[in-house]
Amino acid sequence: MNWLKEWRVRIALVLAVVGPGFITANVDNDAGGIATYSVAGAQFGYTLLWTMIPITIALVIVQEMSSRMGAVTGKGLSDLIREEFGLRATFLLMLALVATNFGNVVSEFAGIASSFEMWGLSRYIVVPIAALAVWGLVVHGTYNSIEKVFLSASVFYVCYIVSGILAKPDWRAAALSTVTRPESAGFRNYGYLSMIIGLAGTTIAPWMQFYLQASIVEKGITARQYKASRLDVIIGCVFAAVVAWFIVVACSATLHNAGRYDIEDAGKAAEALRPLAGEYSALLFSAGLFNASLFAACILPISTAYAVCEGLGLESGIDKRFEEAPAFYWLYTALIVFGAGAVLVPRFPLFRVMVLSQVVNGILLPFVLIFVILLINDSELMGKYTNSKWYNVVSWFTVAVMIVLTIALAIAQARG
Amino acid sequence: MSIVALSELLGAAVRDASGSVRGRVREIAVAPQDHPTRVTYFIVKTSDGERIVTPDALKAAGASVRATTDSSQWVRYAPSDGVLLLKRDLLDQQIIDVHGRKVVRVNDVELESIPVNSHLLLNIVSVDVGARGAIRRLSKGLVPSFTLRALLERIPPRVIPWEYVDLLETDPARRVKLKIAYEGLAKLHPADIAAIVEDLPPAERGAVFETIDEEVAAEALEELDPDIQVSIVESLDKGRVADIVEEMDPDAAADLLGDLPEQRSDEILEEMEPAERQEVTHLLEFGEHTAAGRMTTEFVAVGETASVDDAIEALKTFEGSREAVATIYMTAIGQKLVGAVPLLKIAISSPTTQLSELSEPPVTCAPDTPQSEVAALFDKYNLITLAVVDEHGRLAGIITSDDVISMLRHTH
Numbered sequence: 153m154n155w156l157k158e159w160r161v162r163i164a165l166v167l168a169v170v171g172p173g174f175i176t177a178n179v180d181n182d183a184g185g186i187a188t189y190s191v192a193g194a195q196f197g198y199t200l201l202w203t204m205i206p207i208t209i210a211l212v213i214v215q216e217m218s219s220r221m222g223a224v225t226g227k228g229l230s231d232l233i234r235e236e237f238g239l240r241a242t243f244l245l246m247l248a249l250v251a252t253n254f255g256n257v258v259s260e261f262a263g264i265a266s267s268f269e270m271w272g273l274s275r276y277i278v279v280p281i282a283a284l285a286v287w288g289l290v291v292h293g294t295y296n297s298i299e300k301v302f303l304s305a306s307v308f309y310v311c312y313i314v315s316g317i318l319a320k321p322d323w324r325a326a327a328l329s330t331v332t333r334p335e336s337a338g339f340r341n342y343g344y345l346s347m348i349i350g351l352a353g354t355t356i357a358p359w360m361q362f363y364l365q366a367s368i369v370e371k372g373i374t375a376r377q378y379k380a381s382r383l384d385v386i387i388g389c390v391f392a393a394v395v396a397w398f399i400v401v402a403c404s405a406t407l408h409n410a411g412r413y414d415i416e417d418a419g420k421a422a423e424a425l426r427p428l429a430g431e432y433s434a435l436l437f438s439a440g441l442f443n444a445s446l447f448a449a450c451i452l453p454i455s456t457a458y459a460v461c462e463g464l465g466l467e468s469g470i471d472k473r474f475e476e477a478p479a480f481y482w483l484y485t486a487l488i489v490f491g492a493g494a495v496l497v498p499r500f501p502l503f504r505v506m507v508l509s510q511v512v513n514g515i516l517l518p519f520v521l522i523f524v525i526l527l528i529n530d531s532e533l534m535g536k537y538t539n540s541k542w543y544n545v546v547s548w549f550t551v552a553v554m555i556v557l558t559i560a561l562a563i564a565q566a567r568g
Numbered sequence: 569m570s571i572v573a574l575s576e577l578l579g580a581a582v583r584d585a586s587g588s589v590r591g592r593v594r595e596i597a598v599a600p601q602d603h604p605t606r607v608t609y610f611i612v613k614t615s616d617g618e619r620i621v622t623p624d625a626l627k628a629a630g631a632s633v634r635a636t637t638d639s640s641q642w643v644r645y646a647p648s649d650g651v652l653l654l655k656r657d658l659l660d661q662q663i664i665d666v667h668g669r670k671v672v673r674v675n676d677v678e679l680e681s682i683p684v685n686s687h688l689l690l691n692i693v694s695v696d697v698g699a700r701g702a703i704r705r706l707s708k709g710l711v712p713s714f715t716l717r718a719l720l721e722r723i724p725p726r727v728i729p730w731e732y733v734d735l736l737e738t739d740p741a742r743r744v745k746l747k748i749a750y751e752g753l754a755k756l757h758p759a760d761i762a763a764i765v766e767d768l769p770p771a772e773r774g775a776v777f778e779t780i781d782e783e784v785a786a787e788a789l790e791e792l793d794p795d796i797q798v799s800i801v802e803s804l805d806k807g808r809v810a811d812i813v814e815e816m817d818p819d820a821a822a823d824l825l826g827d828l829p830e831q832r833s834d835e836i837l838e839e840m841e842p843a844e845r846q847e848v849t850h851l852l853e854f855g856e857h858t859a860a861g862r863m864t865t866e867f868v869a870v871g872e873t874a875s876v877d878d879a880i881e882a883l884k885t886f887e888g889s890r891e892a893v894a895t896i897y898m899t900a901i902g903q904k905l906v907g908a909v910p911l912l913k914i915a916i917s918s919p920t921t922q923l924s925e926l927s928e929p930p931v932t933c934a935p936d937t938p939q940s941e942v943a944a945l946f947d948k949y950n951l952i953t954l955a956v957v958d959e960h961g962r963l964a965g966i967i968t969s970d971d972v973i974s975m976l977r978h979t980h
Contacts, residue, residue, distance in 0.1 A: 226770040
């Protein structure tokens with residue numbers, strides 16, 4: 153029975169640190185992510201499924217570095233950037249972070265709106281309620297209580313898995329395309345190539361690095377628990393990838409097979425699913441979209457406010473009162489109010505704001521990733537927890553590929 | 569005398585006696601063991617490596633720095649860990665604002681430059697943690713300096729005088745060399761220390777608890793969240809932890825040790841003085857969420873024939889917490905509880921009065937009473953302290969109202 157006890161101890165160790173990595177990876181499947189996966193499935197069927205494995209590996213590598221840095225230094229990423237690279241670099245970085253995260257918040261509220269609109273509920277009812285709920289949750293919560301809400305929200309991603317099963321895909325073909333090398337002919341197709349860039353580009357966003365590291369610190373995970381924390385990151389990334397896989401498969405089995413290649417976003421995808429895969433599949437799909445959008449809408453404003461205030465040395469924290477940390481609360485409130493407002497204002501240039509935020513995202517990400525690698529190799533900071541040589545080769549390679557793809561995405565979007 | 573900001577000095581052109589630019593300021597060093605605030609030297613980056621220029625060879629220090637010596641006389645810089653480098657160790661780093669009782673980040677450092685004879689004395693005056701320092705640095709080189717100065721004068725300063733600054737340093741050897749001792753912090757109320765410590769990263773938390781007085785450390789530790797307590801205790805060596813734990817209230821010490829891995833708590837117990845160890849081990853045997861797990865064994869008890877005067881004598885020698893003295897307990901032979909006298913009655917009665925005349929029947933509970941019932945008793949009888957009595961009627965310990973408040977706060 154010894155092994156049983158040993159396993160129990162091990163599982164307890166992992167459960168104690170589970171949360172930050174799992175939540176971050178799941179939030180990555182936000183409104184924007186789901187839209188990209190839906191479009192990828194609708195347009196190209198199973199032929200893009202092979203990207204899932206390399207994308208997951210890249211995600212794990214980048215996230216692992218952030219969580220390691222949080223556990224070892226006990227400081228947030230913006231704190232470290234401030235301490236090592238100075239005020240000016242931090243300020244510019246934070247400015248860009250606010251800009252790109254604002255765009256993300258807008259797209260989350262747009263996701264919330266469209267997930268209900270197809271069932272006939274007006275966005276003028278849904279969006280204000282959601283915005284108020286998001287605002288209230290954080291102002292009245294503690295890290296532990298919020299984490300529980302977020303972890304339960306992660307479970308709702310199962311919606312997509314069920315929705316994928318209901319779509320009755322060709323499992324054998326789907327599984328095969330996931331593990332086989334793609335045909336080289338596809339790469340000459342501009343649309344196919346830009347879709348790959350889109351998939352990769354939505355996978356790693358700057359806010360994730362800030363959020364993950366901050367929540368590792370907030371949870372009080374130390375270098376000693378680091379191994380368990382790494383497992384949290386890996387499990388989270390794999391689960392997120394599985395969900396993404398099912399979205400692509402669902403859209404491909406239904407929309408692509410029916411010749412509906414013209415899907416633009418997740419809301420449209422859910423609507424198109426209705427006659428093809430049935431009421432339940434569409435309901436699950438839009439419920440998943442709502443959950444994902446609301447989830448990300450909760451996390452983005454608060455993590456932005458934390459990162460900015462910590463980097464610039466302003467009072468921050470939900471345990472402080474409004475008067476004690478005005479910048480923190482104003483920034484947080486403004487992101488929600490304007491983010492939700494943008495969706496409600498008629499003829500607001502929604503699309504242009506999102507494109508612009510994607511461009512800023514493309515500019516910001518290289519800096520963030522390079523700062524992460526420089527910091528994690530600083531032995532004064534990380535002690536014996538710096539990257540090993542081969543890990544550095546892999547992570548520099550990953551970062552380089554991600555940078556190229558993200559910039560390519562930004563350029564492609566800016567050109568329309 | 570004039571005030572100059574560190575950010576203005578950094579990067580400023582340095583001219584030698586001949587008036588030509590020989591280099592730029594890279595760092596400013598202070599040696600706290602020689603003088604707590606005085607600048608010892610500038611590190612100047614020249615075309616011929618890094619050189620040292622001392623303030624007694626300077627006649628101006630501002631947007632441009634003028635030396636009275638020739639650049640060939642400037643000594644080559646060799647790194648030393650006995651000096652505080654203002655840019656590396658202070659700028660953009662976190663410090664403790666002892667006066668404002670919080671952790672803040674340094675935006676700039678203000679120095680005063682005092683002309684003495686034909687050279688300068690430079691002293692650190694304060695650190696800037698507000699918008700003024702931030703804007704000065706952000707717009708440096710982008711806005712003409714006179715416009716900037718005019719603009720900055722309109723911004724209300726948020727500075728912390730240097731004497732209210734406690735630096736954070738995790739390396740113990742360097743801490744000794746630089747005379748960083750958390751002196752200001754140690755003077756604060758333990759609850760304030762705890763609040764500051766919560767805002768610090770783990771390594772710095774450990775550093776604070778290694779340095780401050782054991783008694784203060786013990787009280788501050790009691791105020792912290794159990795999770796943070798554990799992580800701090802894990803980062804300190806067992807001898808130091810034992811010293812701190814000995815100073816803690818036995819009930820708080822038992823709670824803390826109960827949260828640690830068994831091996832670690834055994835190590836710490838071994839390092840403790842026998843008397844304290846015994847008390848804590850005794851408490852450790854009870855469940856944490858029962859009356860016995862919450863009680864302290866440090867209370868004031870006198871014999872049943874004692875007078876008010878005897879009670880006052882007992883109070884004088886009592887070393888336990890302030891909360892525990894609210895009630896004086898009377899015990900017969902074998903620690904048997906017979907009565908309780910509120911402190912107020914003792915204060916207003918004549919010294920010769922017998923305590924038995926003032927005594928009230930004490931409210932008690934058994935050691936295994938669940939903590940929720942303990943709280944209910946406090947509520948029902950408006951208690952300040954509650955006696956915990958074992959099956960033989962012996963007074964085992966007392967629970968004080970502050971324990972109940974923190975217990976309630978942590979269960980809801």
